[in-house]
Amino acid sequence: MKETICTIPINDLFLPKNGCPFCSMEKMLEEQYVDFVTGDAMMEPNIRIETNKKGFCHRHFSQMFQSGQKLPNALILESHLQQLIDEKMPKKTKGKPDKKKLDEIKAALDSCYVCDRIEWDMHHLTATVFAEWIKGEEFRTLYNEQPYICLKHYDFVMQAAAAKGGIPSKYLADFHDETARLCKNYLQELKDDITTFCSMFDYRRQGRQWGKEKDAIERSIEFLTGEAP
Ligand SMILES: [Zn+2]
Ligand SMILES: [Zn+2]
Incomplete structure (x- = not known):
């Protein structure tokens, strides 16, 4: 190893x-x-x-x-x-x-x-995340409080959790529930922000102040690719 x-x-x-x-x-x-x-x-x-x-x-x-x-x-x-x-x-x-x-x-x-070393370490560190999460409350709360988990890492984390040596089956449903929520809620929020962004170009909205939809394109790209444009 x-x-x-x-x-x-x-x-x-x-x-x-x-x-x-x-x-x-x-x-x-x-x-x-x-x-x-x-x-x-x-x-x-x-x-x-x-x-x-x-x-x-x-x-x-x-x-x-x-x-x-x-x-x-x-x-x-x-x-x-x-x-x-x-x-x-x-x-x-x-x-x-x-x-x-x-x-x-x-x-x-x-x-x-470098890609190979990162991939190996990501698996290694994610296994530590699983161990901490299983241990209990304190880290679970911290995990729950994350702003979001991006699409790429939702897939990565859940694939690793469901694989052999991942999360034991009795915890897997709860872990999936929390992880999927962190991805899905933010995805919905981004979609809503993008919709608002588009509507700002409607002439009926002329003169309206921009809100948090202002950087919705940048945040969407970051969520989808793991990197801000
Ligand atoms: Zn590389
Ligand atoms: Zn990510």
Whole structure:
């Protein structure tokens, strides 16, 4: 099992009550791993082997480029590019393409070391959320008081809760009830805000003051994609 670099207690992710707590979790992991890859991980040969093999997606390459130093970025690329030359390119370019090698390139283009670590940690931390929730009242209240759970994480959390090793069946219905409510109520609120937003363009509403529907588009995009535009 891979060791997580995450040290933040679960409570700290739920206490601010600012948007979807699982989005905060993912964002925190993303920041930590992007820093880690161009920082401490440079000294760890095992991680270099993995980053050479997996590479990074556009999002994470860009974040590493923006927040990391130039030299670590170049060193990571040097060995990753060399690995592609050695393992993914055809030895001879004459003749028919090697379908197997092309599939390997496709797989390499779809893989990302940071995405994989985030996914593994999200499962790991979500299991801790389940354990805290089962333990009882205090954390359940905090969980209930979240502003919402976004669509992506409603799906993620419920899939994990219903899977083997998730939430024990005697608690599952209650957990689903609370989690679904946090997603559904906000979805309805967004829909109502968007409807109000649209109606503001009606000439009969001319001169009316904008209310909380003002940023309904931005909030909807954040709810649907996990990220504000
Ligand atoms: Zn979320
Ligand atoms: Zn990625």
